[in-house]
Amino acid sequence: MKTTDDLEFAATGAARHAPSAEAERRLRGLLEQGLPLVPRPWRTLAEQAGMAEDQVMACVHRWQADGMIKRLGLVVKHRRLGIQANAMVVWNVPDERVAEVGRRLAHETAVTLCYRRPRRLPDWPYNLFCMIHGARRERVEAELAAIVERLGLGDLEHRVLFSTHAYRQCGGRYVREGAA
Amino acid sequence: MHCQAPIHQALDALDRRLIDSYQRGLPVCNRPFHTVAERLGTSEAEVISRLERLQEMGVLSRVGPVFDHARAGASLLAAVAVPEAERDAFAELINAAPGVNHNYAREHDFNLWFVMTAPDEPELEARLDALEARLGVPILRLPMLEGYHIDLSFPIPWAELERA
Numbered sequence: 155m156k157t158t159d160d161l162e163f164a165a166t167g168a169a170r171h172a173p174s175a176e177a178e179r180r181l182r183g184l185l186e187q188g189l190p191l192v193p194r195p196w197r198t199l200a201e202q203a204g205m206a207e208d209q210v211m212a213c214v215h216r217w218q219a220d221g222m223i224k225r226l227g228l229v230v231k232h233r234r235l236g237i238q239a240n241a242m243v244v245w246n247v248p249d250e251r252v253a254e255v256g257r258r259l260a261h262e263t264a265v266t267l268c269y270r271r272p273r274r275l276p277d278w279p280y281n282l283f284c285m286i287h288g289a290r291r292e293r294v295e296a297e298l299a300a301i302v303e304r305l306g307l308g309d310l311e312h313r314v315l316f317s318t319h320a321y322r323q324c325g326g327r328y329v330r331e332g333a334a
Numbered sequence: 335m336h337c338q339a340p341i342h343q344a345l346d347a348l349d350r351r352l353i354d355s356y357q358r359g360l361p362v363c364n365r366p367f368h369t370v371a372e373r374l375g376t377s378e379a380e381v382i383s384r385l386e387r388l389q390e391m392g393v394l395s396r397v398g399p400v401f402d403h404a405r406a407g408a409s410l411l412a413a414v415a416v417p418e419a420e421r422d423a424f425a426e427l428i429n430a431a432p433g434v435n436h437n438y439a440r441e442h443d444f445n446l447w448f449v450m451t452a453p454d455e456p457e458l459e460a461r462l463d464a465l466e467a468r469l470g471v472p473i474l475r476l477p478m479l480e481g482y483h484i485d486l487s488f489p490i491p492w493a494e495l496e497r498a
Contacts, residue, residue: 182406185366188396191382192390193365207364214362214399222406223399225358225375228385234392236342242440242447253480257371259484270480271411276446278474283411289494311443313442323395 171296173205173213181205181213189227202244233320234289239291243298244280246273246311252282259284264297291316341391342495349374352384353393353490354496360397408458409451410477413444414469423447424469431465444474 173181181203189195196214197207205213217223232240247255252270259266259282267286288294295314302308345353351374359371367385368378374418388394401407421439428437428448437448450465452458466473 162472182401185399186401188398188486191367191385191397193367193378193382195366196362211364213361217399217401218362220405221402224402226362226399227356227358227360228353228388228397229400230353230357230490231392231395232490234341235490237490241440247403253482256480256482268482269411270475270482271478272426274474274476278476283476289491289497315440315442315447317438317440317447319425319439321439321446322429322435323438330395 162276170269173203173209177203177205181210185214227255231321231323237289239288239294240317241286241288241291241294241298242315242317243286244315245282245284245307245311246279247282249281255307255310256282259301262301262305264288264294264301279311296323340440341393344391345393347386348374348380349384349388349393350490350492352381352388375460404481407451407453408455409449410458410462410475411447412448412450412476413474414461414471415443416446416469416471418445424471427468428465431461431468433461 181199184199187251190198192198194207196210200207200210203210214223214226218226245255256268256270259265264286266285266287268282269277271280273279273281286294286297288297294316298314302312339455346385352370355374356370360366363369365378367381371381374381385397389396414424425437425439425446428434428446431450433451435449435451436468437446437447442444450458452461453498462473462475
C-alpha cells in the first residue's frame, strides 16, 4: 500500500530519498505487465508505484546495469508472427565437456537459449538444453544439422523436441500476487 | 488467443522496423516513444498507436523489460508425461496454477513442458508440490544450473516468413 511519504514523492517529484524496497517491489510487479503506452510511461508507473518519475528511471537503469533486466523493448510472440517451429534440443554431454559445448552452441546465431540443467535418471539423461526457432520445421532441422557438423557434435546423444502447441506464451510473474 | 493464422502480411515496413529495432534498447528517458519516433522518422503518436495495435493483434505480449529469471525470483523448467488424449485437460490444470508461463506441448513421452515461476525457492517448491498433487503425475524438475546464452530476442526472418 502507498504510504504518505511515497505519495508525497510522487506528487512533488522529490527524489532525494531512495525509494522504499516496498515501492521498488511494486514497480517490478507493474513492469512485468509491460509499460503503459502513453507519452510518459515512467511517470504513469511512478504514480502507480508511489515513486517519482526520475526514481523509476533510476531503478530501471540500475536493474539494467546489474543484469536484473536483460533487455527492454518489444516482447514479440513469435508464433503469432508465423515463426511456428520451436525446437528444444536436448543433449547428453559428459560433465567435463558441458560448459565448453554450451558456450559454443550459444555462439550460434540460430540458438536463442542455452542452459545446463540436471539429469534426472533414469527418466531424463540430458543435461544441456538449447532452443532453435524458425519459420518451418525443415529449416530448423537443417540448421541443427549444420550446427552439429560445424561444431563436431555428432558423437553426442541428442533429441529434438518440437513444440506442437502453445498453451501459454508469456512473461514471468515473479512478484507475489497482490503486490502490484 | 494463441496460435491464430500467421499475420506478418498485415505488418507494414514501419511495424517491421519497430520490431527489428526495438526488441532491445528502448530508451529510458521521459518520452521514450518520442525518441523512438525521431529515430524512425515518424511521430510519437504514430509509434504509440502502432504499439497498441501490435499488442491488440497479439504480435507483442508487451512492451517492457525482460527480467533475468535467476535474479528476478525463482523459476524452473518442468515437464510431465500425460496420456496424449488427455493432454488438453492436463494443460488447462497447469495453466490454472499460479506462476506458470510458457506451457508447450512437445513431441516426447514428456509431452507437456512449462516454466514455473515464484517469488522465491520455497514458494516455487510449494507451487510445484501443489500442482503435482493436483495432476497426479510426477513433475520432472529441471532448474537452470548454468546459462550460456540469456538473450531471448532474435531477428525476425521476414523473408523466410514470406516464403513459408
